[in-house]
Structure formats: C-alpha cells, structure tokens
Amino acid sequence: MAHAAVMQPPPKREVGADVYNEKLGMWVFLGSEVMFFTALIGSYIILRFGNPDAWTAPGAILNIPITAVNTFLLICSSMTMVKAFAAAQDGDQQRLKLYLVATVLIGATFVGVQAYEYTQLVHHGFVPSGYLVGGELAERAAAGELPASVGIYGSTFYTMTGFHGFHVTMGVLCMIFVTWKAFRGKYTATDHRGVEVIGLYWHFVDLVWIILFTIVYLI
Amino acid sequence: MATAAVPLDEATHAGSHEISFIRKYIFSTDHKIIGIQFMLMSLIFLLVGGILAAMIRWQLGFPNTSMPGGGILPETMAPGGILLPEFYNSLVTMHGTIMVFFAIMPLLVGVYGNYLIPLKLGAPDMAFPRLNMASFWVAVPAGILMMAGFFVEGGHAAAGWTVYAPLSADPEWTGVSTGQQLWLLSLAVLGLSSILGATNYITTVVNMRAPGMTWFRMPLSIWALFVTSILVLLAIPILSGAAIMLFFDQTIGTHFFDALDGGQPLLWQHLFWYFGHPEVYILILPAMGFVSDIIANASRKPIFGYHSMVYAIIAIGFLGWVVWGHHMFQSGMNPTLGTTFMISTLFIAVPSAIKTFNWMGTMWRGNIRFHVPMLHATAFVAMFVIGGLSGVFMASNTFDIYIHDTYFIVAHIHYVLFGGSLFAIFGAITFWYPKMFGRMMNPFWGKVHFVLTFIFFNLAFFPMHSLGVAGHMRRIYDPTQYEFLQPLQPVNTFISISVFLLVLSQLPFALNFILSWFNGAKAPDNPWDDNGLEWSVPSPPPHGNFKETPTVYRGAYEFSSPLVEEDFLPQNKKLDSDPEPAQAAGH
Amino acid sequence: MTEAAQHKRPNYMGIWVGLAALTLVELGVAFLPWSKQVIILLLVGLAVWKALMVALYFMHLRFEGNRMRIFAIAPLPLTVIIVIAVLTEYVW
Amino acid sequence: MSWILPPSASSFAERIDFIYYLILVITGIAFVVVEAGLIWFMIKYRARPGRKAQYTHGNAKAEVIWTAVPAVTVVVIGVLSGAVWKDVKGRNSVPPNAITYGVTAQQFEWHFAYAGPDAQLGTADDFSVRNQLHVPVNRPVELRMSSEDVIHSFFVNAFRVKQDIVPGMETVVWFEATETGDFQIACAELCGLGHYRMGATVTVHSQEDYGRWLDEQMTTTALR
Ligand code: HEA
Ligand code: HEA
Ligand code: CUA
Ligand SMILES: [Cu+2]
Secondary structure, eight states: OHHHHTTSOOBOOBOSSSSOHHHHHHHHHHHHHHHHHHHHHHHHHHHHHHOGGGOOOTTSSSOHHHHHHHHHHHHHHHHHHHHHHHHHHHTOHHHHHHHHHHHHHHHHHHHHHHHHHHHHHHHHTEETTEEOTTSHHHHHHHTTSSOSOOHHHHHHHHHHHHHHHHHHHHHHHHHHHHHHHHHTTOOOSSOOHHHHHHHHHHHHHHHHHHHHIIIIIIO | OOOTHHHHHHHHHHTTSOOOHIIIIISOOOHHHHHHHHHHHHHHHHHHHHHHHHHHHHHHHSTTSOOTTGGGSOTTTOGGGOOOHHHHHHHHHHHHHIIIIIIIHIIIIIIIIHHHHHHHHTOSSOSOHHHHHHHHHHHHHHHHHHHHGGGSTTOSOOSTTTTOTTTTTOHHHHSOSHHHHHHHHHHHHHHHHHHHHHHHHHHHHHHOBOTTOOGGGSOHHHHHHHHHHHHHHHHHHHHHHHHHHHHHHHHTOOOTTOGGGTOOHHHHHHHHHHHHHHHHHHTTHHHHHHHHHHHHHHHTSOOTTHHHHHHHHHHHHHHGGGOGGGGOTTTTOOHHHHHHHHHHHHHTHHHHHHHHHHHHHHHTTOOBOOOHHHHHHHHHHHHHHHHHHHHHHHHSHHHHHHHTTBHHHHHHHHHHIIIIIIHHHHHHHHHHHHHHHSBOOOHHHHHHHHHHHHHHHHHHHHHHHHHHHTTOBSSOSOGGGSGGGGGGHHHHHHHHHHHHHHHHHHHHHHHHHHHHHHHSOBOOSOTTOOOSGGGGSOSSOOTTSOSSOOOOOSOTTOBTOTTSSSSBOOTTOOOTTOOOOOBOOOO | OHHHHHSOOOOHHHHHHHHHHHHHHHHHHHTSSSOHHHHHHHHHHHHHHHHHHIIIIISOGGGSOHHHHHHHHTTHHHHHHHHHHHHHHHHO | OOOSOOOOOBTTHHHHHHHHHHHHHHHHHHHHHHHHHHHHHHHHTBOOTTOOOOOOOOOHHHHHHHHHHHHHHHHHHHHHHHHHHHHHTSTTOSOTTOEEEEEEEETTEEEEEEOOTTOOTTSTTOEEEETEEEEETTSOEEEEEEESSSOEEEEEGGGTEEEEEOTTSOEEEEEOBOSOEEEEEEEOSOOSTTGGGOOEEEEEEOHHHHHHHHHHHHHHHHHO
16 A cells, blocks of 8 residues: 555565556457457458359459558558657657647548448449449459359458458547547656557557458459 | 556545445446446346246147246237247247356356456456446447347347357348347347456456465466456457358348358358357356365365366366367268367366366365355256266267257256356355355255255256257257157156246245345355455455455465464465565565 | 667667568569469468568567567467368368 | 167167267266265265364375376277267268268258169259158168258258258268168258258168169159
C-alpha cells in the first residue's frame, strides 16, 4: 500500500511477462485475432485447393493497381503510427499529434478506397455469390474468357477483405479516441500506454493485409 | 512507470468511494459482482436447458402422446400438445446449444473465472475491470438473440448444436431461416464476450499474482482456468469465423459450404470441431480444477502429485487441439487421417488417468470430511471416469463405425457434461457460496439434492449406453418408427421417468440457493478451513478484495502440515521459517 | 514505456522503404511468366518477409523479452495444424 | 439393459465386435479399479475425531505406474483397431470381386441403383429401386453413395456399417452379408424433420434367389 511504501518498498508482485498489463492484454487479444483470420484464410486455402478453377489469373477481375496503392497507404500508416509512438517516447507532443492525425487520415482513406473498390467490383458484376446475373463479368464468362463460376472466389474474397476492412475501421475509431486523448495531453514520455497498445493493433492489421494482398490479389 | 503494480494499488483505493446502486450492481466493474451476474444468467439458462430436455424426454418416452402442459405451446410447435418433428429438432438443437454455451461454459468460466482468479491470486480486481463488465454486457444480448429464435417465423435452429452444413446453410432443407441466423449471430456475439473475458483472465493470471504466488504455488483451479482461458482465446474465434461464413451462406449467398458451387460441407465440420473439441475441454478443465481444490480440502491432505496435475492440465489442453477428427471418423474424411486422429485421441486417456488416480491418491490416507461440496466432487470423479471410459470406445475409429451418432454418444456427452462438469459446478457453488453471498447453504437440503440427483442421474443416463449398444440412433423424433428399436421402447420410457424425477430433484437445490441468500446462516471468513487467499478476507469480500496485498509463502494445499497445530496452513500465513519474497525496487 | 526505450530505436523510415520496395517486387513477380508454383513460393516468401519486418520492428518483437515472444508466436502452430490436416484430403 | 451387441450378419462384424469386447474388458477393469477404490477410500478414510491425514505430496513411483499402464493399454487398443479399420474403411479396402451398387440419398428416402443386363453401373440400362436394396449373400458389396441435398448416413445395424453421405462427394462403403433375410437400413445423420423415418430395407438373398430377383426386375424394367 502507498502508506506503508513510505517506510519500506512493498514486496514485488509476481510478474509473468516483463510488460505492463495493457500491452500484454493486447498481445493476448491479437492471439485470438490470429485464430479468427486462420478460420477465414485457412478456409480460403482449403477451398482454393479443392476447386482451383474458380479463381482467375491475378488482375483479371480484381483491380490490382488500386489495391497496390492501398497497400502502400497502409504501409505508410504503419510508419506514421510507429513515428507517433517514437514521438510519444520522446515526449514530443507536437509530432505525436501530427503523426496520429496522419494515421487516422491514411487509415480512413484505406477504408474509403476499399469501399470504392467494392462498388467498382459490384458494378462489373462481381459479388459475394459470384457473378452478378446479367453483369458484365457474367457475359465475359459466358464468352469463355473467365471461369464459368466464381461463386467460391467471390465468397472468400469478400469475406476476407471485408473483415479486414472491418478491422481497419475499428482501428480508425480507436485511433480517433487515442488522438483525442493526445490532444488533451494525456500521453507523456513516461506513460503513453495507449499509443503503444493501439499501435500494436494497427500494425497487426497491417500485417494481415500484407498476407491478404499477396494471397488474394497476386496469387 | 517503474513496475506494473502502481495502477493496481490505485484501483484498490477506488473502492472507498460511494457508488450508486447502478454502478455497484448493474454496470459494475467489480469482478465479484460480475461473477454473480454471470451466475444468475447461466443458472436461468440451465433451467431453460433442463426444461427443453424434459420435453425431449417426453417425446422419446411417450411418443405421439399429448405432453402435459403442452397445450400452451403454439400450433407450429405442438398442436394439441403433441410435439412436431421439426419442433423436436429445434428442441434438441437448442438444448445442446443452451447447455453448452449459455449454461455450463459461463458457469465454469464466466462465474468462477471472474470470481476466483483475482481472489485466489491476491489481486484487487481483474487486469481490465471495464473490459470485464463489457464481457458480461455483451453476453446478455447474445442470450437475448438466442432466446428470440424461439419466437420467429419458421421456428428456431433445427440442425443440431453442431449445425452441419448444408442442412443449416439453406432454409430449403429445414424450413428455418431467421432462427438459424439468430443462432449464428448470437454465437458470434457470445464469442466476443468470451474472448474479452479470456484476454482479461490470461493477463490477470500472468501479471497480477500477489508477491510469492509463483506459477507452481497457484491453486489447480487457477491453473485449470488459465489453460481454459487460453483454449477459449484460441478456439472461440474459429467458431466465430465459421459462424460468420455460415451466416453469409444463409444471407448474402456465399458458397462456403455449398457443394454445388465449389464449397465444401466437410470444411464446416473441420472448422466446427477444430473449435469444438477444445470447447469440450473448456467445459471440463475448470471442473477438474475445482474438484482438485475441493478434494484436497475435504481430505485434509496436500493434493497428490501437484506438478503432474499441472502438467496433465497442460497436456489435455494441448492434445485437445489435435484430436478434432474423432468426431468425423464416418464423415467421409480421409481414412488415413482417421487413424491419426484415433491415436492422438486415445492418448488423452493418459493425462486423464494421471488426474483420476491423483485424486484418488489425495483421498488415500486422508481424513475425509463429507461436506456437500465433497460429495459432489467425489461424484465428479466417479462419473467423469464413466464418461471418459465411454470416450475410449468411440475413440477407436473401428468401433465408432457402429456407435457413431447413437445413444452411446448421448450417454458419453451426459456423463462428462452432467456427471462431470455439472456435478463439479454443484460442488463449486456450494463450496464458494459462503464467500460469494456471505451465507451458508443448508447442508441438509444440499445432501438431499445430492443423493437424489446422483441416483436419478445414473438411472437416466446409464441405460443410454445399452440403447447405443443396440444401435439406437440419436436425434430421432420417434424411435418406434424402426422395428429394430421397438423392443427398446420400455428402456426409453424408463429413462424418461428417471429424467422427470431428476428434474424435480433440482428443486431442493434451487430453493436452497435462493432461500440461503436471504436466510442462510452467516458464513465465517473461512468455513471450510481452507488455505486459499480468498478465505483470508471477509465473506463476502469488500470492493478491492484485500486491505493489504497479501504475501504468499507456500502452495495452496498444505493440509495437515506437521509445522502447525491445526490441520491447515493458509498460503499467506507467515511462519518463522518462511523467507520473505523479493522486494520491489522501490518507487 | 521503459522496456522499449532501452534499446536503440530502429530506423523506421528504412523499414518503411523496405516494405514499399518489397511490395513493388511482389507486383513484379506476380506477373512473371514463370511456373505458377515458383511464383506462389516466391510471393509467399516475400509476404512472410514483409510480415516479419512489421512484427519484429514496428511491433517491437525484436526488442521484447523471450516470454513476450513466446506469447506472440504461441498460436502459430495451431494455424498450420488445421490447414495441413484438411489439405491432406487432397494429397492422399 | 444389456452390454451384448445385437446379432451380426456381415463378414467383418466379428472383428468390429471383438474390438468392442476388448475395450469393454479394459475399461471394465479401469472402471472397477476406480469406483471400488473410491468407495473403499471413502469408507476407510472418512473423518474420525483425533485422526490426522498423512502429510504427503505424492509418490513418483506410483505416478509413473499409472501413467505408463494406460499409455501402453491405449497403444494396444489403437494398433488393434487400426488394423480392422484399414480393412473395413481404409482406402482400397473394397474387395476386388465386389458387386457395385449406386446409392442416392435425399430427404427422406433412398434410391438404390443396380447395374442392368450389361453388369455395368452408370450405363443406360441401369435400374433403380426406392428404399430397397437387394444383395446376394457371401459376396462383397460396394456402395457408391451420393446425396441430392444434405448429409445423410447409411447405417445397417446388423452389418456394423455406417457411412455419411456428403453432397458433392462420392463416398464408398462396402460390406459382405453372411446371412439371408431382411435387415433395416437407417439414416444416422440428422437430415431434417423426416430424419427419424428415413428407413429402408436391405434384403440378403441366397445366390440363386438373387439371380432370380435380378432377372425379374430387369424384365419388369424392360417392359416399362
Ligand atoms: C466435457 C466434455 C467432454 C469430455 C471431457 C470428453 C472427453 C473425451 N471424449 Fe468426448 N464428446 C463430448 C464431450 C466430452 N468428451 C461431446 C459433447 C461429444 C458429442 C458431440 C456431438 O456430436 O454432439 C463428444 C463426442 C466424442 C467423440 C465422437 C463420437 C462420435 O460422434 O462418433 C469421441 C470419439 O473419439 C469422443 C472421445 C472422447 C475421449 C477419448 C475423451 C477423453 O478425454 C476421456 C479421457 C478419460 C478417461 C479415459 C477416463 C480416465 C482414465 C482412466 C480411469 C485410466 C484408464 C483408462 C484407460 C486405460 C483407457 N468424444
Ligand atoms: C452441458 C450439457 C448438458 C446437460 C447438463 C444436459 C442435460 C440433460 N440432457 Fe442433454 N445434451 C447435451 C448437453 C447437455 N444435456 C448436448 C450437447 C446434446 C446434443 C445435442 C444435439 O444432438 O445437437 C444433448 C442431447 C440430449 C439428448 C439427445 C436428444 C436426441 O439426440 O434426440 C437427450 C435425450 O434424452 C438429452 C437429455 C438430457 C437430460 C434429460 C438432461 C437433464 O440432465 C436435465 C436436468 C435438469 C437440469 C440440469 C436443470 C436443473 C436446473 C437447475 C439446477 C437450476 C437451478 C435454478 C436456479 C437456482 C434458478 N440431451
Ligand atoms: Cu437422412 Cu437422416
Ligand atoms: Cu471431441
């Protein structure tokens, strides 16, 4: 207790991990996120093995240039995030705020671009159930340019990228909260747990996208 | 910040403020209140699950006769009190679902994970009290969603608690659409609650142990809850992911489990059981932990082979991940894979044997006090062994050909889940009731409840083995349809009558539980002469738990130690021979 | 927090450039006229490399204690077990 | 209440039943040891005034024994069942001289397809019978099964055969009936509201009867 501590330091609590609670908690939570994406990505791998013909060559349906730009954006946001953390460590409030705002903005842009990508895909006739009946892609498939059915391709594509987008959205919301706290000067050089913890989440979501971009768009 | 301890001590002080009723009892962040909230919720669900079971048994024991009181059910469920087959399927599905996800799992993990972890580890609260509150208030809407399914058009989910696709994926096959979707949503939401809870428990166990509470001084109940939390953390998201995919198959036309368009029905089974088998260990490990604590306490002896008990828990937790295929031996899965899964499954008998015999070793040369918790704990060992041994029959892929999807499985389920988990829960409730509510439960009615439950449980479920051996399939609405099952009908009727008596036998428990809350004898701090830290604080403990962070000098099972006069030696009692634990580096 | 501050700060900008460059390489590899297997192998390798960079430097795993690292990688075997086991359905 | 398996009528049933009785004996012993031990300890070591429990933390030797014995036992169970499994359900376990039938399951009935006069399944002269499977005795029978809608499971109690039928897959199972007569086929996997009545019969004929039945069917099909 604080009073007793004046005379003698209190006995040490047993510490199992050499990190503070919030950080440990976030890592633990990320463990469950790994398993969640395992369910989605694992299913994708298995389904694709079982039915390789439902997939097209990279770029045939999906828009690679725009997602490549989006990938770059997310990498940038990870960089700004880690810069924000470095600024917090240095107690540099100005740069902390700057980088956090940048992260929020880039993250939101990522979600926006993804929304745009989705509308374009739907417009061309690619939906979670496969081709949209009567859509442009369905006609090309009828003409033999594309696989006859991409039902399972659409299912996995939208579910995986959609849930990733959902995670980014959640991350942006939390990041706005952290930014707000930063503007109120809550993070000091000695205690900036919030920044580090949200950073871990953010980088994790970036990491998932790195995997997704490769296996969904490029393979 | 120099050490992790600073914010904790701050939390201790928060307790001294006056807080409003709502903050104190409804949106409380106190782990003890949250534990009690989980308890009330899950006991209500236990009751619901029990009533559904009684309806199932009515139909099986007295097929196509009007169920007493069945007249109040709407035409779509039971016209004239006679259950419809589609309603029967919903009953079975919802019985399994509610019992597993909304009764036993929250009772074990939600209630005791919350209540015991901080208290037994000497922490003022969970690592993240607000997250803890969120975890309960996320579970409530999940429960509401689940119950809502009974009232929607088309009826509730009817594809079994295992919701095998494609039966569950397309309303065309069962006529159920909204019900199944609510079911999936509810489990996804409940999953979030469980994951938040598990995150909290793991962090608390790793980082918030009192000074001197080293890993190998932790009580086995905490070890079990810790390993269970890891299983929850890693298994539940698989279910959430799978449930979401199935939900999309139902709603937005994806094809994950639809064989006609590139999907794979077996993928559902793999995902479900990859979650599902760890899940069944989630349902037994905490029970094993509680039973270990209770048996050592009642026998007045240190737990036999503490270290091997810990390793056995870890081994079961680990092996639980590599056996899921034993539910799929006859599913058309690769037969070579089947043999691999058989071997890994059989090996779970080894850590289970260690646990069983170590419990017996604990009783050996003890001085056993048969208080009500101990009665339930002994019943746990006796019944879990039956369930575990019946598991060995089906672990043999060869013999599983014959008993897969028969009542042998149903007998197994109930011996491990009722005979195992639920007996342990009864034991845990009576053991920690004084701490939770500050009152003792009535021991006489406790014994009456125990004896009746034990007898009727066995009369109800033991004969199910013989039904299974005779080839009686599970999940069938009317067994008299098959000639080869007709001679077994008297057994079914016998089981049903035993079940009705079993359900009635729960009455003394329910009354005892409710009445003791108001009228029970005042509980002393340490009614069972136990060593755990929770018994060193008042019953019920104040907000913040410990006036001063306790220091731990030994493991939790130092009963009948020659060092002291009395036959127990609390973990935080300092003897002259005990060295002080290391000091913090100072602030 | 103190743990992270003790080590020398990695060159975040350098990592960022590396990640962007690897992404460009991936885009190039994906459209090479090589056999599908080789391309997949290369792409997966590159993705793992990038993921490792993020985990080790941005998420500071490189600088954490061993216990933390064990926590972080503990679930990974489980992600592989299910996929491998189910894939054997096609391989056998 | 009985622990005896019902009478069997297929070639591998005895081997499966042996596994059952083997496990029954092993688990029976374990059961008696545990339950008798529990009861004995409960009586012998019940609390009595003035007694103190023995203060001991365990016994490594005892623990090794009760770890090793079950470990060895389960290996034995595993090896013995694995051998039977390989012959009953393993890849390529269908005997070469088996007659092949097609089975189509749907909510809530069975269709059994028989090779027509050309003795080849999958040709135009096949004929199919609803809810009736006719097979000769003492001759391996191969069923190639598929489902029209959801998962069903082909189960014949007396033959100790059970195999799920998954839409989108062809699952194969075989058996060799050793006795003539009618046996019941049941669906063992929940498949909807009619699951409980998705039964059919398998009739095992003597070789001559089977030939006669087949001829009859072919002439009626030809007439149709
Ligand atoms: C709390 C829950 C729980 C627990 C602990 C277990 C424990 C075990 N279960 Fe069970 N199981 C379920 C819950 C549980 N199960 C449920 C709910 C289902 C049905 C799901 C559904 O389809 O709806 C199921 C189904 C199920 C199946 C699938 C059957 C089928 O559908 O065809 C199998 C097959 O292998 C199995 C095996 C086992 C084994 C080997 C153990 C082992 O862990 C048991 C180990 C214990 C012992 C063996 C006893 C103690 C040991 C000794 C006394 C030593 C001596 C022993 C020997 C030498 C053998 N279980
Ligand atoms: C945790 C698990 C659990 C529990 C406790 C039970 C308990 C019971 N079960 Fe259940 N059962 C399952 C899990 C469980 N079951 C599962 C997973 C399935 C498979 C489902 C499927 O196939 O999909 C199943 C299937 C199943 C079937 C097979 C149906 C079929 O295949 O057609 C049957 C049939 O008899 C049955 C019967 C019973 C009975 C009679 C009880 C009785 O023990 C019930 C006794 C009554 C109670 C336990 C209620 C007591 C209430 C209290 C003590 C509360 C006190 C209250 C307050 C203080 C407020 N169950
Ligand atoms: Cu077909 Cu059950
Ligand atoms: Cu299992």
